[in-house]
Amino acid sequence: MSAVVPRRVAVLDVGKTNVKLVVVDAIEGGEMWTRAAPNRVRAEGPYPHADVDAIDAFLLDALVDAAAAVGVDAVSITAHGATGALVGTGGLALPVLDYEHDGPDAVADDYARVRPAFEETFSPRLPGGLNLGAQLFWQAAAFPDAFARASAFLTYPQYWAWRLTGVAATEATSLGCHTDLWAPGRSAFSSLVGRMGWGGLMAPVRSAFDVLGPLRPELAARVGVGGTVPVCCGLHDSNASLLPHLQGRGGPQTIVSTGTWVVAFAVGGALDRLDAARDMLANVDAHGRPVPSARFMGGREFDRLTEGRAEAPDAACVASVLRRGVMAWPSFAPGSGPFPGAAGRWSTDPAGLSAPERTAAASLYAALMTATCLDLLGAAGSITIEGPFARNALYREALARLSGHTVLASSGATGTSSGAAGLFANPARTEAVLTPLFDGRDLSSATFADYASRWRECAGY
Template sequence: MPLPRFIAVIDIGKTNAKVVLIDAHTKQQLAARSTPNTVRQDGPYPHADVERLWAFMLESLGALQQEHGVDGISITTHGATAALLAGEHLALPVLDYEFSGPMQSAPAYGAVRPAFAETLSPLLPNGLNIGAQLFWQRQQFPEQFASVTQILTYPQYWAWRLSGVLASEVTSLGCHSDLWAPQQADFSSLVQRQGWRELFPAMRPAASVLGPITADIAGATGLLIDTPVTCGIHDSNASLLPHLGTHEEPFTILSTGTWTIAMTVGGNTDQLDPARDSLANVDAFGRPVPTARFMGGREFDMLAPNAAVPTPADVDAVIAGDVQALPSFMAGVGPFPSHVGCWTSDADALSPGQRSAAVSLYLALVTQACLGLCGMGRQIIIEGPFARNRLFAAALARLTGVPVLTSGDATGTSLGASMLFGGAAGSAAGTPAAPLDHAGFNAYANRWRARLA
């Protein structure tokens, strides 16, 4: 199949959903449409508003077809999400992984989940392990669960709705789900023991084309009936794709959005600590990638709601005044899951620039702690929104002592997902970040670490 040129990427993040049009020849973004990814609170539990997202996707695809033309559709979504089908419909709503309900089954689930050595998947709070979701849903809704005919991870759910073809895929199954054993490249013992394996469709590579869109989709959007749809990929792994095979290993990709996720390609998994939210993701080729993460984007929005670009004076005021944010403001995740987030001084007295400076330094320090778990590459490439945060990049370069490059892409996930159709590997080299030049920063960082000791 010739490489489609204009690729519409459905990119569903935890906070926002987008449909982005990528020119596969130039690897440039031509257009983008976005909507908040809202969570519905009705029904049996908080859940994804899949019909609202579906209407947004169809409207966006139709508009992009009129404006530019669409030659192919690729899909990437956040992880820790599964759709339970009963035939052609959902047996249960698509559970929001931030819902705490699955923790009601924590003792019983803890007794059956595999060891970290098998899955490289830590026990996480709420519904962040898909295995915990499924276990709880079967206990709470036995009749509905008994009707389930297929379990689809989230990118493959949308691929099925577009193409009518069912598939399983390794990057979403290997995303702290408890469902995958990376070293064996197979489903985990949990899936076997719980009798779930027959509910998962056949495995397909993320880069495979499942088929063309259905006639109904063509009619609703104006797309050609033979428009191909890829199997789809987990969003953090989409960020990796443009870089695989293009850098000397080990190298670290820092994928930023709601989550800040450090992935060290070519690293080893020996330093991972399941108690500190470090794990192995599985890349598009099925290889374990040591990973550590925290909810950096969520914390930035919480701590700096009126964000402003810090001036040198703002940075100096924060460092000289020893104004620090200490982790963690999102309980149970990140490298400091048990530490309660707090400020060392009155954050309300800070100007927006000072507050943004303090939060940016905080994020760099937590990121450095993540790198101590997943391993630090010879260089660090920042993808996503934090690539635009110059102070964050400068502080990270100073803290790590390795080259830090910032990607010019608005999001690395969309470009990576577009590459599922093929084409040359590689991405823009990125812009080097000059290390933060402030005489007091080393002592500031040491004080921050001492407060967590």
């Protein structure tokens, strides 16, 4: 940790859907500057993979402009999970696999014979490349020569730290995100790593809070920053959202991190409630502690349900959707979430619905799925929503009615950015506010209760 706390922390936030650079005031909190771009998957080559060159170009251009506009004192990194990089001499030994690719399923039976038990890793078996151990197993089998050329494996935030500093690392929040590679109870690599002979491949485990090194001199010169700019090891994005809420607050609480994925963290919850068959797992927080969690691909499903044309419904629209029982049932991201084997369907032909009606149904769907996750976790205490769904009034109010708990919404645009910036200091708690009622009459009525009851029945819960 740097002796002098940097104030203007540029956070590279690599989400599954978008990549951002946000300059955060790490002392007072708040975002000083931001830029975003789509994060596209490249289809050519041996398999679908992250466009790391495009992200790198975005990052450097954004750093140049941010440094000129507000200044940059330090760099921190957060990125989505289920992703890592095999590096060798001169760069990547293999492209960074897109975790939605189904290639690893081809060796699923062989992988099942070597992966550790859920009780060791608290990592459920997931499809495609969602288990990072399955990715490595498939890459080793399908591309043995390239795999053999790899000198180190880096978790994804640390891959970007390596590109900025030249220092290789892995880190517990990304290793603890349903990878099969980490044993949270021992804070060590799982038995899979030894069984496969990957111990020498894994880059050293470093704390999320560690400064790996300064920005490489040639990059600092290009960006236009003088002196030494420290680069933090970084952490998994949902855990970045969680981090500010772990500071100075005791007792159980629930944090719902939203984005492409909706991840519910039951801080103070019990690990023995976790059900591997329902996409429940133990995440690992920035301090290395396991946190019972459940998740679903809520942002992706919301976009599919609204066809990417979300339009806020008014009270009359919501009342009509409730009265007519217009609803969507899980799951529109097969293989994940609390209903992994279900095929998503509508109660009516969605082509006949207006954009606000689809948005109302999608918001209610997301709230009901979140409430299911919280119920399965036995989540207690207040509920704080981070990320895009914090700005969805219908989602917030429905979740409050469904859960019976106080629901708060973080006012910052990206909880991930403030959490990642806080690695250089005590994370500034993003102001959380009580949610205003969307329409208390509609969501406290018997109509809403009947709607929720029917949804649960049809969803099989």
